[in-house]
Amino acid sequence: MDTLDVVIVGAGFGGIGAAIQLKRLGYEKIVILDREADLGGTWHVNSYPGLAVDIPATTYSYWFEPNPHWSRLFPPGAELQRYADNVANKYDVHRYMRFNSTVECARWDEDERLWQVTLADGESLKTRFLITATGLLSQPKAPDIPGLESFAGKVIYTMAWDHSHDLSGHRVGIIGTGATAVQLIPELAAKAADLTVYQRTATHVIPKIDMKIPVWLQWIFAQVPLVQRFFRLMTDALFELALATALHHKGLRRLDIAMADLAKINRFIAIRDKELRRKLTPDYDFGCKRPTWSSNYYPTLTKPHVHLETNSIQRIEPDGIVTADGHKTVIDTLVLATGFDLWDANFPAIEVIGRKGRNLGKWWRENTFQAYQGVSIPYFPNYIAMCGPYHFSGFSYFNSIEYQMRHIDRLFGELRRTGATEFEVTEEANALFKERVGKLLEKSLFTLGECTNSRSYYFNPDGEATLLRPTSTRNAIREGSRFPLSDYRFR
The missing domain is CATH 3.50.50.60 (FAD/NAD(P)-binding domain)
Incomplete structure (x- = not known):
């Protein structure tokens, strides 16, 4: 050999x-x-x-x-x-x-x-x-929930997505509200007849200032690389500032609070229901978890066919999910956005x-x-x-x-x-x-x-x-x- x-x-x-x-x-x-x-x-x-x-x-x-x-x-x-x-x-x-x-x-x-x-x-x-x-x-980290293996409907892990499974008209339950779920939930809501979101830990979500990069700007980036370098310096500086806020907690505490306030404003603008806002408010400091960006996550949770469930899951049955208060939600498809091991x-x-x-x-x-x-x-x-x-x-x-x-x-x-x-x-x-x-x-x-x-x-x-x-x-x-x-x- x-x-x-x-x-x-x-x-x-x-x-x-x-x-x-x-x-x-x-x-x-x-x-x-x-x-x-x-x-x-x-x-x-x-x-x-x-x-x-x-x-x-x-x-x-x-x-x-x-x-x-x-x-x-x-x-x-x-x-x-x-x-x-x-x-x-x-x-x-x-x-x-x-x-x-x-x-x-x-x-x-x-x-x-x-x-x-x-x-x-x-x-x-x-x-x-x-x-x-x-x-x-x-x-993927499989949730330790009694009865998971007994569910008779479709189970999909986010990292092994089955694109052949059409969610149109389905009653869908998704477990998890981390960074993956924040991206996925608006997409599920656009197809599902009914969507229940099971949240264990609320997350700070700040507005996502996304934009298309026009073809003419891509051409400039390709022909004059220094222009793209300049854009990179700006985005690098933004994330270095976020890092400094986390590493120099005492000196930059106010900036950390400001970022949490930005997420709070995002919730306030999107959600008028005080009880729903309360459920979506994290009880830990901004930055303890990886920052999450979205401008459509909070609005999605206000739609009439989307429901946020914060009671802990007691068990999963062949046709649905039972929470600790005894309430059962019947679903056809179960999506596991439970993070990574x-x-x-x-x-x-x-x-x-x-x-x-x-x-x-x-x-x-x-x-x-x-x-x-x-x-x-x-x-x-x-x-x-x-x-x-x-x-x-x-x-x-x-x-x-x-x-x-x-x-x-x-x-x-x-x-x-x-x-x-x-x-x-x-x-x-x-x-x-x-x-x-x-x-x-x-x-x-x-x-x-x-x-x-x-x-x-x-x-x-x-x-x-x-x-x-x-x-x-x-x-x-x-x-x-x-x-x-x-x-x-x-x-």
Whole structure:
């Protein structure tokens, strides 16, 4: 069996970015493995009605590869899928990809000094370096509700949408009111004869200032890239301000309140019913959950055939849903917008076993979730976790990808310069980084704010906000380019 240079697990934007950077460094024996039938990650598996990016596309894209042809400021999901395909083809990394290939385990072989990667079909690959870019929003979280399996109608998970199922005239129930549901509910209401929305946690929804990008402006973006760069600087600045509000909670508390007030005004304008407004008012601070944008979510909930249910669900029966007050709603179709199994399914998404038999998933759960610069863990040589703890920066996943690409460039460049074959972050460097980000989080909204009832995926099962890197995007990119090489051992 030939030894590969790199195995990348995941063919979403993270895996594509890692492959592009490694190709620039001269690596060619690369394999990108993905369990799905095509690239794109979450933008491949999700296709529900109303799907769109919730960050302006100028910011939600690679800095080095702007796309002048977005149709809208917040384009639909299909355009993100096409963008992924175009980037992979332009940078010639599509040829590294193997689809329908599920990775079960990766184990460090201390004798051969290689990673042994085992696939679900029994195939085994040997590689010098391992990168996991498995994303976050890929495993649906099934609700633990008695009787779910007994429902006789159609059940649809939002991430496995059945486009052949016509909802016209149906009585539909949807469980969940997170970011996905906020996009989906207006689309369901447009077709269903009756729609019941089951809400466990209200969400702050601020107006979505979306717009078509006219063809003439797309032409200008293509011919004069600096114009699109200027637009990106504006959208980047907006989200950096939102990040600063969360990270510097005391100093920018008034701005956080102002954003909550904007959501409040949005509710007041759209909803005249005081009781309905009360039910839709969150009891946690703005920013504890990912910001949600919509200008038609609240108006949809005021329509006569749309009903908001805030009583907890007691059980599901073959023909409907029974709430804790004993009320039963008869439905034909049940839509599950219950979020993603983020922590249990993605940290890590595959079994990873490093030096001395250290199991990464078990070690994280026994020693808290941690990763140096969001990418490296002691006892795991030649391993990069692109979705490690503290990796998420600036509310756009592309910010995280780009600083990680810089980290890869500096790290693998040092391997080439010195002729070394292995790298491993030191325990001291990891501990210092963990201590530093811990102190920064102590000053943030996620510690000082009222986030208890938010049920946000930012927080791990122990209630710590270890998904987020509590620094600015500029800082993350700078550290990705300049981190001390002495923080790693090379051999």
